[in-house]
Amino acid sequence: MRTPLRPLTRILLARQRGENPDLIERENLDRRHEVLREKTQVRASARLGLLALAFGCAYVTIGVRMGHLAASVPVEPVASARGAEIVAQRADIVDREGRILATNMTTHALYAHPKDMVDPKGTAKKLAEIFPDLDAAALERRFTDGRSFVWVRKVLSPEQMQLVHEIGDPGLLFGPREMRLYPNGTLAAHVLGGYSFGAEGVHSAEVIGTAGVEKAMDARLRDPAEGGEPLELSLDLSVQATVEEVLAGGIAMMNAKGGTAILMDVHTGEVLAMASAPTFDPNDRPTPLVDKNAEPADSPLFNRGVQGVYELGSTFKIFAVAQAMELGLVNPNTMVDANAPMTWGKHKIKEFEGHNYGPLLSVSDVIAKSSNVGTAHIALMVGPLRQQAFLKSLGFFEPTPLELIEAPGAKPLIPKRWPEIVTITTSYGHGMSASPMHLAAAYTAIANGGIYIKPTLLKQTGPAKGVRVMSEKVAAESRKMLRRVVTDGTASYGEVEGYEVAGKTGTADKPKKSGGYYKNKVINTFASMFPASAPRYVLIVTLDEPINTLGSIPRRTAGWTAVPVAAEMIRRVAPLLGLRPKVELANQPTLTAAKN
CATH class of the missing domain: 3.90.1310.10 (Penicillin-binding protein 2a (Domain 2))
Structure with missing residues (x-):
């Protein structure tokens, strides 16, 4: 309770002593004001302290923020409006x-x-x-x-x-x-x-x-x-430029409608070059064709190496032979029936231009001479089910797993039924269609010793893991046969001195949309590998409707069209890949030192 300003006791005592009672009230007022001043001073000091602390914190915060901004990388402001943030940066x-x-x-x-x-x-x-x-x-x-x-x-x-x-x-x-x-x-x-x-x-x-x-x-x-x-990417710019240049020249020389070439490393699956012609400039990409009657391949946007699904002809024959050898049914010297024509039900299997390589041919000669009848008999030894399983293991039943948006849509065309006549025609590359990229991956398995490796367009750091589809012995025997195709068979124009080219030609009639085949339109392919003694690369060259008119007689087979183009590619690309040619030195005369 507050002390009264005029306490009764003190007033009475002051009056007895003759003092002025008003002084007592004034004294108590002064004392009360002194207490109030002390309280007000403490409160003001506390407020000033808090204000000084707030200003100090503000200055410290501003200083730290300024230091952070000075040390950071400038960033452009981004608007918060819907749809304003656009990621424009793209990696090279x-x-x-x-x-x-x-x-x-x-x-x-x-x-x-x-x-x-x-x-x-x-x-x-x-x-x-x-x-x-x-x-x-x-x-x-x-x-x-x-x-x-x-x-x-x-x-x-x-x-x-x-x-x-x-x-x-x-x-x-x-x-x-x-x-x-x-x-x-x-x-x-x-x-x-x-x-x-x-x-x-x-x-x-x-x-x-x-x-x-x-x-x-x-x-x-x-x-x-x-x-x-x-x-x-796995591409080599120098190799790619060379492959494209040779392919363009080959198409012009062979009067072809178009073509493709694929160069692949047999140990890593890397695609070092992939060309398709006609081509385009991606800086000014043309619009897709809208004509319903036009074929997809008429557009320069069409990638023939992946999207082009063709009957690849006799390049398939080595698969039938390799599988038969893997199953122990034949060896390179086994004699098989090659008497042409071969009758199977209502079908007749003929050789090119009516040849007859029979009555018997060795398995090695079947490949070197590219005998349809000999290959058919070998395929019948294998049988439809085992043939399908082997071709599946080589990737021919699925799109190639390549890093191209077009690859998943390029699925091989597989017969719905697989009777023995399909086994026969498939063995020499008819009735089933696949892309040149499928063929490259399959030939890689023969080249590297029997391992199927998925092709890739991304640079790899070492040999790729794959699935074994044939033994090393069978792969080696198959390579020897393919080497004979170049030295003694249908691909003689594929010989490149010093690089031991091995491969197989394939000439396939183009199918009509209405059914049947054109008599004067073909798809020619040369599937090759080099050097044959220890292959490092597979090269596939495919030409659409080529005609070699350099001689007196127009020629449409792969040996006269795709093979010379592939040979020129190997001749020019091999040095870029660091391959040294094997040169056999001629016998030098013996030198004898003599004294005068």
């Missing part, structure tokens, strides 16, 4: 030596705010002069129909940008963005594929793959977790 694609195949380039897009334009009609006319593919009248309509935003051009060159600047209309605006650049033009076009823009904004655009590796590896190329690390 390089070959096995780190040489650029695809990269990014900063450019600009052109757009317009029609409401800010001073002279829409004049601007439209000037833009049409800069960009001939734009229609001035259509552009003017878009500028004057009340729109607030108009895309004019998604990509501009620096020269075009300067010309637009010179128009000087404030309604024309530029937005920075990245685009994909393929510095080598048409080189490896079917492998790379191409790009387009996905989500687009004024200041950026999403670059996405539309075909080839760009599409198949799109997630990897755009993944921020990869830190912009380039995608390393």
Whole structure:
């Protein structure tokens, strides 16, 4: 309780002593004010302390933040509006030596705010002069129909940008963005594929793959977790350029409609080169064909190495022989019936141009002479079920597991039923269709000692693991037979001095859409490996409708068309791959030292 200002006891005592009682009240007031001053001073001191602490914390926080910003990398601000965040960065694609195949380039897009334009009609006319593919009248309509935003051009060159600047209309605006650049033009076009823009904004655009590796590896190329690390392909840029050059020259020389070539490492499964012709420039990717009557192969976008599913002819014969040897049914010297023609039910199996290599041929000669009848008898020894199982193990019943978006859709054409007549025709490459890439992978198993390895377009660090499909002995015997095809058989023009080429020719009539086969249209293939004594590479060359007119008689077989093209490829590519030719030195005269 508060002390009274005029205590009764003290007032009475003061009056007895003759003192003034008012002094007692004044004294108590002074004492009360002193207590209040002390309390107020403590409260003010506490408030000043808290205020000083708050200011100190604020200054420390600001100082720490400023130091953090000074030490960090600047980052562009990102708008929080829906759809504004666009991932535009895309990793480079390089070959096995780190040489650029695809990269990014900063450019600009052109757009317009029609409401800010001073002279829409004049601007439209000037833009049409800069960009001939734009229609001035259509552009003017878009500028004057009340729109607030108009895309004019998604990509501009620096020269075009300067010309637009010179128009000087404030309604024309530029937005920075990245685009994909393929510095080598048409080189490896079917492998790379191409790009387009996905989500687009004024200041950026999403670059996405539309075909080839760009599409198949799109997630990897755009993944921020990869830190912009380039995608390393198995291709060798120098080898790829050489293969494409020789293939283009061969197609022209052999009057072919198109062609493909695949070079594959037999131990790693790496595709070192894959060419398809006709080709295109991924920097200016053409539009797909819309004509319903046109064949897919008529488009330069068509990848014949993967999407081209053909009857590959006599290149299949070595599979029938290899399987029969693996089963212990024959050996290279076993004599088989080769008497032509062979009658099977209502079907007749004939040799090329009516030849008859019979009555008997050794298994090795069946391959060297490319006997249909001899191969048919060997296939019948194997039987339909075992034949199917072996071809499945070589990958002929499924699409090739290649890193191309087109690969999964290129499934081999397999007969629905598999009677013995199908066993016969399949043994020499008719009635069943597969891609040259399937053939390359299967021949790799023969070349590397019997291991089937899945082909890949990604650079590998060492030999790949695979599945054994035949013994090393059978693979070695098969290679010897394929070597004889070049030295003594149908691929004599495939001999390349110093590189021991082995391989098998295949000439297959093209099927008609209405059924049956053309008499004067063929698909020619030469499946080869080198060097035959210790193969390191498999090369497949396929030509569409070739005709060799260099001689007096037009020739359509693979030995006259695909084989010379493949030989020239090997001649030019082998040194690039680091292969030294085996040169047999002539006998040198003996030198005798003599003294004068």
